[in-house]
Amino acid sequence: MPFQSFHFHPQVAAGVTAAGYSTPTPIQAQAIPPVMAGRDVMGLAQTGTGKTAAFALPILHRLMEGKRGHVRALIIAPTRELAEQIHGAISSLGEQTRLRSLTVYGGVNINPQIQKLKRGAEIVVACPGRLLDHIRQGTIDLSRLEVLVLDEADQMFDMGFFPDIRRILGHLPAKRQTLLFSATMPAEIRKLSSEVLRDPLTVQVDRVSPATTVSHALYPVAPHLKTDLLLQLLQHTDTGSVLVFTRTKHRAKRLGLQLEKAGYKAASLQGNLSQNRRQAALDGFRDGSFQILVATDIAARGIDVSQVSHVVNYDIPDTPETYIHRIGRTGRAARSGDAFTLVTGEDTAMVRAIEKVLGKAVERRKVAGFDYDQPAPPKQPQAPRAPRPQRQNAKAAPASKPGNGNSRPRRPTGQKRTGSVQAATR
Incomplete structure (x- = not known):
């Protein structure tokens, strides 16, 4: 089956040719037709099977029709590196479509992202934490979203992103096409798929089969x-x-x-x-x-x-x-x-x-000449602790007041720490 059999829009087909694609991979051959038909799809495929193109090409084909200048496709990925990789693939395959794609993730200044969103983009590739920041600040409009992709869903679960995913879903139109891709199918992914997918077609390709090379x-x-x-x-x-x-x-x-x-x-x-x-x-x-x-x-x-x-x-x-x-x-x-x-x-x-x-x-195997019998280095002795001062029987001094340099102010009951955990997960 050649790529020509998918009948992509000519400008999308030009991107396929420029990328040197000739024969689709199994996940592409099975997923592209139902995605192009508007079906919700759950794809089970490991890294390196070509799944990015399996959803990117049908999205580019779909977005060639209709108005531009607002977010019509949202792809959520667990890491910044994967978001950039997906964005790069979309930019390359869609080079002649003039569709705009941008990335949204934490660890960088949010203001350039806000400016790009203001200028308009049809495709956003985002990590959950920073996407929620934009939603809370009102700097992204997802009201006209047509396609949602959850990529590497099992990894997003492992990283604790599912609560954020569910918050994001509450801000998306109910009428949309949803695609979920995962390498494995634990119970949590199965539950999420039942919540977000409507009458999905499941495509499974070499879920745990190792490469023969x-x-x-x-x-x-x-x-x-x-x-x-x-x-x-x-x-x-x-x-x-x-x-x-x-x-x-x-x-x-x-x-x-x-x-x-x-x-x-x-x-x-x-x-x-x-x-x-x-x-x-x-x-x-x-x-x-x-x-x-x-x-x-x-x-x-x-x-x-x-x-x-x-x-x-x-x-x-x-x-x-x-x-x-x-x-x-x-x-x-x-x-x-x-x-x-x-x-x-x-x-x-x-x-x-x-x-x-x-x-x-x-x-x-063993490495020739390596000394496998080397003893473990001795543990460094810990410095002895200074003896605690003896308690005196004198009347206890009054407690210091917060802010006088002698104690830390206590956090009010129920107030949570902020900053470090959120920053680490974005």
Whole structure:
């Protein structure tokens, strides 16, 4: 089935040709026709299957008819990187349509976004937190919305965005087309789909099937030797671009610095970075300025780099599905790739679960010449605490009043902290 069989608007078809698309992927072949017909669709597909074009092309085709200058399509994504990736795909595929797309997410100044919204755009790609800010401030008009896309719904649930999603839904027209895409189908996603989709068509493509172009290997090691083993592994392996996954953002930052200190062109991608630094890390990894990118699963959503030669799981993922998503970032575009996982004695159960999904046992390897018997470094002794002053039997002094420098003012009962949690989730 060629792309011509979809009969896109000529200006959309020109974007498809310019992008070099010839044959649609399975998710595109199954999802595009019902989306173009106006059906609500639930798509189950993993990273790298071409699902962005599966909803972007029908949206561009639809918006070629009708008035312009107001928001007609809203795409909600969990991370800034994924929002930018979707926006980039829409801008590229719709280059000749003159339809305008913009991104809305936190971590950057809101005022430029407000100015762009004032100038008018037909497509908005947004992260939930900052979108709610615009809704509260009245700087975005969604009253004439025609299409809503919830992308990476399972990841939005994992990041705690579902309450925000439900608040956003309350501001959207009831009469609309809704598309929901998710890599997995936990009970929470099934419940959300029943709330937001009307008579949906479900399209499922290789939900947990690993790429056949990727080879897998496990490297058993003690927890305290992981970094040393990774350095030895990199020295003994012919690598191109390497994507390393850690469980926490603090470990991603520390490991990135350790690799840089060891002489590698490395960067980390994690939630504590400003948007400019996150984008610089991504751009540098794409253009080869950084050979190694260390990232968490959340930060890595939206990484679309076809030349990744190796994925290294510094920390084993929490689920087999996450393992499939991680390794799906190598072995793309008919290239072969390698997935290395450092495992400790605590990872046995997850290794079995991953092997069950792969349908085979994964080879255990050792790095020649590495000393696996190095003892763990001794724990640093804690400084002894100063002895507490003895209580006196004298009459207690009156409590200090707030604001006199001797105590912190107490927060009124029921008042919540603000700022840090909201900022972290946007």
